[in-house]
Amino acid sequence: MNCKQLGYFSRQTALLLALFSLVLAFAVPKLNDFSDKGKVTEAYHLASESKLRLTEFYKLSARFPQSGVELKSVTSSVFNQPDFVSAVVVDHKDQEFDVVVRVFLKEDVVNNKTGEPQYIYMAGSKSAGLGLDWSCGASGVDTNLLPRGCTS
Numbered sequence: 025m026n027c028k029q030l031g032y033f034s035r036q037t038a039l040l041l042a043l044f045s046l047v048l049a050f051a052v053p054k055l056n057d058f059s060d061k062g063k064v065t066e067a068y069h070l071a072s073e074s075k076l077r078l079t080e081f082y083k084l085s086a087r088f089p090q091s092g093v094e095l096k097s098v099t100s101s102v103f104n105q106p107d108f109v110s111a112v113v114v115d116h117k118d119q120e121f122d123v124v125v126r127v128f129l130k131e132d133v134v135n136n137k138t139g140e141p142q143y144i145y146m147a148g149s150k151s152a153g154l155g156l157d158w159s160c161g162a163s164g165v166d167t168n169l170l171p172r173g174c175t176s
Contacts, residue, residue, distance in 0.1 A: 025031040031087050057169075062132040063108055064169040067127045067144045074112060075100050075146040075158055076124040078093070083154055088116035099125075121147035125157070129165075140164035 077098040081089055089095050099112040101104035110130045116123045129142040142164035160174040 030157060031062075035090055056135075060166075061169045063106070063129070064134055064144065064162070064165055066106055067109060067129060067169060068174065070105070070112065071108065071125050071144050071146045071160070073101060074114065075148070076128075078114065078123060078125065078148065079086045079156055079158075082123075082148075083155060086154060089114065090116075093124060118147070121159075122150050123148045134165055 045093045065137070078088070081094070081098055088100050090123055094113050099114055101112075108130050109127055111126075113126045113128065114123065115126065118124045125146045126143045127145070129144075131142075134142065140163050142162075144160070144165065145160045146160050148158050151157045160170075162170055163175075
C-alpha cells in the first residue's frame with residue numbers, strides 16, 4: 025500500500041511541475057514585456073516634461089535654449105533621473121524638426137533587435153503664431169512599447 029501512495033504522489037508532482045513549467049513559459053516573457061513597457065513609459069514622461077519646459081521657454085523668449093544653463097533648465101527633472109536613462113539631450117539644429125528632445129536609454133534596457141542606439145524623442149516644429157507642434161517616437165525601441173498615439 026505504501027508503494028502505491030508514493031507512485032501516486034510522483035504522478036501528482038510530475039503534473040504539478042509540468043503545469044508550473046507551462047505557466048512560467050508564458051508568464052516570464054509577458055513580465056519582461058511589462059517591465060520594458062514601464063521603462064519606456066517612464067522615459068516618455070521624462071521627455072514630455074522637457075517638452076513642456078521647452079514650449080514654455082519658446083513662448084516666453086521666442087527662441088530655443090542655447091546656453092548650458094538654459095539647456096539644463098529644460099532637461100533637468102524634478103524627480104531623480106532613472107538609472108536606466110543615460111542622457112537627456114535637446115537639439116535645435118535637427119534637419120527634420122526645429123527642436124528635438126531625446127531621452128537616451130542605457131544599453132540593453134529594453135529588447136533591441138536592431139542594434140541602434142535606444143532613445144525616445146519628442147520633436148517640435150514651429151507652427152503659426154508662437155507655438156510648437158509636437159510629435160513623438162523612438163529609435164531602437166519596439167513600437168509596441170511606446171504609449172498609444174506615439175509612433176516611430
